Amino acid sequence: KNEVEQSPQNLTAQEGEFITINCSYSVGISALHWLQQHPGGGIVSLFMLSSGKKKHGRLIATINIQEKHSSLHITASHPRDSAVYICAVRIRGNQFYFGTGTSLTVIP
Amino acid sequence: ETGVTQSPTHLIKTRGQQVTLRCSSQSGHNTVSWYQQALGQGPQFIFQYYREEENGRGNFPPRFSGLQFPNYSSELNVNALELDDSALYLCASSWGGAGETQYFGPGTRLLVL
Numbered sequence: 001k002n003e004v005e006q007s008p009q010n011l012t013a014q015e016g017e018f019i020t021i022n023c024s025y026s027v028g029i030s031a032l033h034w035l036q037q038h039p040g041g042g043i044v045s046l047f048m049l050s051s052g053k054k055k056h057g058r059l060i061a062t063i064n065i066q067e068k069h070s071s072l073h074i075t076a077s078h079p080r081d082s083a084v085y086i087c088a089v090r091i092r093g094n095q096f097y098f099g100t101g102t103s104l105t106v107i108p
Numbered sequence: 109e110t111g112v113t114q115s116p117t118h119l120i121k122t123r124g125q126q127v128t129l130r131c132s133s134q135s136g137h138n139t140v141s142w143y144q145q146a147l148g149q150g151p152q153f154i155f156q157y158y159r160e161e162e163n164g165r166g167n168f169p170p171r172f173s174g175l176q177f178p179n180y181s182s183e184l185n186v187n188a189l190e191l192d193d194s195a196l197y198l199c200a201s202s203w204g205g206a207g208e209t210q211y212f213g214p215g216t217r218l219l220v221l
Contacts, residue, residue: 004150033210041145041196043212086150094164096141098150 003027006087006099013106019074021102023087026068034061034072035086037101043086046072077106111135112201112213120219121189129184129216133201139163140182141210142174143198151198157182194220 004025013019023032034046047054047061049070054061058077063070074081084101091097111134121127133140139158143151153166157176171187180201186193196217200210 035212041198041215041217043151043198043200043215045200045209045211048209088151094156095166096143096151096153098143098152100148100150 002099003097004087004089004099006085006102008102009100010103011105013077013104015078015106015108017077017106019077019081019104019106021072021085021087021104023070023072023099024068025070025087025089025097027089027091027097029065029068029089029091031090032063032070033088033090033096034070035088037084037086039083046085074104079106079108082106112199112211114197114199114213114216116216117214118217118219120221122221123189123191125189125220126185126187127189127218129186129197129199129218131182131184131199131201131213133180133182133199134211137201137203137211138180139202139204140176140180141200141202142182142184143200144168144193145196145198145215146192147195154184189220191220194218 036044049063058075060073086101087099113132115130141156142154145151155165156163160176173185176182196215198215200212202210
């Protein structure tokens, strides 16, 4: 069983749609990260959360520590948002666990 | 442009050989983390170095070792390569430990034959 589970695994959306990607974890964490990975491997860190909500442009990330759940939302999705979105949690000892990612395709 | 660079970009080795991968962290960052990402999987944490000391380790055997230099660049060494070591190896730098936002390099793709 993975310590970090993401859903859905794959997601196809029409341009302009509102998108939600979910992440659930089973361990106590000190922080949760949302990452974006483009084809070819390049990873960009989108958010680091330990509580509440953060917003950056069209991206919003929320976390509920009690429920061990986080969501990444994309408003007004665009084809350039197509990528794999990965949830990662940091636990004590500076160890990280990663989800397997959600592959998002936004169709024009 | 994140400023984190890795070398080489691609590498082919045979089983039993040893490999050294290199990472130059973003200017001003003193923490480097290394990850292994197998095809179709999420990254897995190998270890982290903070100010030249190991600062956390994932579930990888001792044949995976690392170094961080005074300029905060880092090396990942893998001895006695196995076929399952074939993966994308990513490094990420940050300031002040893993709690901060990490900036990822482009990765080194290793193939073990």
